[in-house]
Amino acid sequence: MARILNIASAQMGPIARSETRKDVVQRLLALMRQAKARGSDLVVFPELALTTFFPRWFMTDQEEIDSFFERAMPGEDTAILFETAVRLGIGFYLGYAELDLSEGRARRFNTAILVDKTGVIVGKYRKIHLPGHAEHEPKRAFQHLEKRYFEPGDLGFPVWRTFGGIFGMCICNDRRWPETYRVMGLQGVEVVMLGYNTPVGHTGYPDVDGLSHFHNHLSMQAGAYQNSTWVIGTAKCGIEEGSLMIGQSAIIAPSGEIVATSLTLEDEVIAAACDLDFGRRYSETIFNFARHREPSNYGLIVERKGAIPPPA
């Protein structure tokens, strides 16, 4: 008996700094309705889907910085997303900047939540692999100050039983790190959802930057194949406040094959019927971890953070 779940990826074009939360939420609602009209049970929105990608700017005024963060979820402007999802009977993954005051100090995370069809937040993930830098680097056309504005996530890479399967989340740069998928794979993940904002021209090497699209799909395809999982990757993309970000949102099968991909750099919904049992032909053969992994040889992965070459 196949367990088919219809999943949509709702890519977003650029969000201008001048757009209000209300404006953005209206776009999310339009995408959610499109996803539902295509039979989707679940729609995956991008990373930081409620605002422009603000880590591109160096800011020192904490009030200005915090204007990009959510203090509550749902909040005043986002409640309608939850209400509409319940009414339509569709779940969603949403990325946003989270300001958490629950521990007696302000903590800021790059966060994603998974909301089920009853409007309940069934999972929360806080981005672990923060890219970029913490200090102002004036020579850059655009900053990438995620290490300044966010703390690394403190919730690990959990998975959740929901939507009839086992679901995990990650965000943007997490997708380039095989550890991300593996930690979820070792919990039997069947669907990894992730949103991203990926500016082109970040490394300073034109040849590296020119491969952004290739690297995007390569990372997600390898993660899917090597962990027998679906991967749903959703971009915010296009030229946002002068900065070009890649699109190429994709629904990737446990075979590593791309079964749907976006074509534009605009708001665009793609969807696929995902058989949550499809991964078994991999997880029970080539990637039967219990039979084939050899963890006693993997120690360095946790013992060492940076690379240490052998003595010269």
Place this chain on the structure above:
Amino acid sequence: MARILNIASAQMGPIARSETRKDVVQRLLALMRQAKARGSDLVVFPELALTTFFPRWFMTDQEEIDSFFERAMPGEDTAILFETAVRLGIGFYLGYAELDLSEGRARRFNTAILVDKTGVIVGKYRKIHLPGHAEHEPKRAFQHLEKRYFEPGDLGFPVWRTFGGIFGMCICNDRRWPETYRVMGLQGVEVVMLGYNTPVGHTGYPDVDGLSHFHNHLSMQAGAYQNSTWVIGTAKCGIEEGSLMIGQSAIIAPSGEIVATSLTLEDEVIAAACDLDFGRRYSETIFNFARHREPSNYGLIVERKGAIPPPA
């Protein structure tokens, strides 16, 4: 100052069971000469390059099994490989079945060695991720009895400073596991060499088997990109004793790009000028491990062998 090393991948077509070691070594010598004629400093031969891929047969006669193994390296029939390499001034990676009696019992490994231009074995690797099964499975057209005939390697994933760079080795199925590359990446590896014998039709799922070529390149490209390393993958391929094995030998840059690939299922040399510094544009930016990895979140990778789904 670029550190350019010319590296060849010397793919082999099928080796018949009736071919003697002497016959096979003559083929290796011809390939070595071709590699040298193309300016190569180092040539990578396949896994189990001295015999047919014998794990496809269930055998119980230990003497018959051991006829596929080498008791010494170099041995009587392989000494000429070392001598010719010294004369030509070329190094090589060679895969073979190793029968080791040094610890008072017979131990059998799927082994690869790295030999420098002076004929010295500078590195030895024993295959860690043994695929297939240990018991006879009569329903299979061809067995895959690596778990029967070999022990898992006991040498870890070391790297070696040689040929002006940092070199690592793995073998065949190791290349599908991101842990393989990562453990070497954490030691600053610049070139990962690997040989493979990859029969088609192994999983029992025609759709999986039909993607063998895609999965071969996907795994090596992701390993290269995510660890800022060159990967040299060399097949033994073609229809060997009735069993079809994939070719598609490849030289892959730290960008994940394939810079050379074989076109046939026969003995064939491909070569590339590999800048060993090319990986720095990745290892010093996106994949600067010391800046961006978060090992405290990777514990499951070593704590757990098989996948354990959350409670239902």
